[in-house]
Amino acid sequence: GENVEQHPSTLSVQEGDSAVIKCTYSDSASNYFPWYKQELGKRPQLIIDIRSNVGEKKDQRIAVTLNKTAKHFSLHITETQPEDSAVYFCAASKGNQGGKLIFGQGTELSVKP
Amino acid sequence: KAGVTQTPRYLIKTRGQQVTLSCSPISGHRSVSWYQQTPGQGLQFLFEYFSETQRNKGNFPGRFSGRQFSNSRSEMNVSTLELGDSALYLCASSFLDSGSDTQYFGPGTRLTVL
Numbered sequence: 067g068e069n070v071e072q073h074p075s076t077l078s079v080q081e082g083d084s085a086v087i088k089c090t091y092s093d094s095a096s097n098y099f100p101w102y103k104q105e106l107g108k109r110p111q112l113i114i115d116i117r118s119n120v121g122e123k124k125d126q127r128i129a130v131t132l133n134k135t136a137k138h139f140s141l142h143i144t145e146t147q148p149e150d151s152a153v154y155f156c157a158a159s160k161g162n163q164g165g166k167l168i169f170g171q172g173t174e175l176s177v178k179p
Numbered sequence: 180k181a182g183v184t185q186t187p188r189y190l191i192k193t194r195g196q197q198v199t200l201s202c203s204p205i206s207g208h209r210s211v212s213w214y215q216q217t218p219g220q221g222l223q224f225l226f227e228y229f230s231e232t233q234r235n236k237g238n239f240p241g242r243f244s245g246r247q248f249s250n251s252r253s254e255m256n257v258s259t260l261e262l263g264d265s266a267l268y269l270c271a272s273s274f275l276d277s278g279s280d281t282q283y284f285g286p287g288t289r290l291t292v293l
Contacts, residue, residue: 100281109269109284110222155222165212165273165282166235169222 068093070158072170079146080178087173089156090138096158099132099139100167105152113154114141146177180205183272183285191291197258200288204251204272210234211253212282213245216267225268228253257290265292 069092079085091099100115116123116130116139123130127146132139143150153174157167184203192198204211212235213225224237228247245255251272257264267289271282 098280102284109286112281112283115281157222165210165227165229165271165280166224166237167212167214167222167271167282168224169214171221 068096068158068168070156070168070170072156072173074173075171076174076176078176078178081146081148083146085141085143085146085150085175085177087141087154087156087175088138089140089158089170090136091158091168092137093158093160093168094137095160096137096168097161098159099130100157101130101141102155102157103152104155104172110155143175146175148177148179151175151177180207183270183283185268185270185285185288187288188286189289189291191293192260193293194260194262196260197256198260198290199254199256200268200270200290202253202255202270202272202285204253204270205274205283208272208274208283209251210273210280211247211251212271212273213253213255214269214271215239216269216287217265222269225255260292262292264290266290 071090097118102110103113104110129142153172156170210229212227227235231247242258247253267287269287271284273280273282
């Protein structure tokens, strides 16, 4: 069935370091891959997304890469700041499944000052 | 534009009762999806409604149901509540009828079943 695996489950970095979170999806028909950030007690917020016709996308300190052949995608955060501390979720969906996102298990990122 | 809103924000029920949660999407959005978030299982898809029709359904028992009204507002209902139904229930809305469109989440309803 559809599945998204996310690693690591926890990640601790020093302020200013880079953080990388990796996800692997099982359904080769998946074509949309968003990343959400969820702070404690808050709603998930979209931080970046990528579609299957693109290999990489950047937005300031955040970038996402997609390898369709290997069926994996990654989130890269550079120059981390304490306010980046949160739980990050990757997700995947396919065009014929409407608004059905399959989420990874989440990565708790801690940025230490 | 106002964001996605959900009511109530918190709810306490006892086993065997039923509950109805409400979600108001962003104006103009026609798709509403529901998710259950728990520490153990993460974010799991419940179902999606588009133009008052259920378009997708996740792997949850029939006790979980939903509907969508002509103004795109959606409700989900859980009957015969079990302890394991305690969770944060999130809804998300999107504009286009495509799986490749951004979903915006509401703040969630925290359901506690005693």
